[in-house]
Amino acid sequence: MIHLTINDQPIEVPENRTILEACREHGIHIPTLCYHPALEPYGGCRLCIVELKVGQRSRLVASCVYPCEEGLNVYTDSDIVKRSRRMTMELILAGSYNTPELLSLGEELGVKEVRFKLPEENACMLCGLCVRACNEIVGVSAISVIHRGIAKKVSTPFSVTSSRCIGCGTCVLICPTGAFKLENVSGYKPISPADTLTRRGYYFRVGGEIDLRPDFVQDVTTLLTQPMGTESKEEGSRK
């Protein structure tokens, strides 16, 4: 077991836990955007920042990728942490300033105004969840992040219809802002408007119509609710 202090409370956790996992197991809230328990940690959004103190010195680290170490002294809610999260959130909102999910997170973090705005708004804040889910869960890698700077976006290679996409809709399910729509998925086939299937049924219908790979996980929604490494090997393509 590893012994550390979080917000001045002594805590004991099993080995190989990140600070974020330790906090969640002990009911300590840390905001996240690019973290998903079913995927490898990525460390992209920097919202989960926490302060590590050693003597008089302190530094900020991303809690979703930083492992718990013996004797660590962690602060999840100090002034410097709150300032850093507010700044990060404001920069994320600079490109997604009308996205309800992000606006409400901004409000929770105390962002009162967005001082920087990109000329074109985009609900995608490049958290990379869709790209990683396509790679790690589906095992297809039909999409990736392309270009650099403000031109950066999620797309298929060369922005043309991907021959690898199996139209499963996992990217749509996992996107926290609704930036990805079923229409963006190469294999998407619309169903009759008279069809009253639930969202879940709708999703399976889309997958079912295009003949999924035999070894593909049929119930992605179930897999997405499981923490890393707890799914049965027979069920999916994740290693």
Ligand code: SF4
């Ligand atoms: S489309 Fe959604 S899941 Fe993919 S990077 Fe953008 S916000 Fe994240």
Ligand code: FES
């Ligand atoms: S949740 Fe840790 S960097 Fe995004």
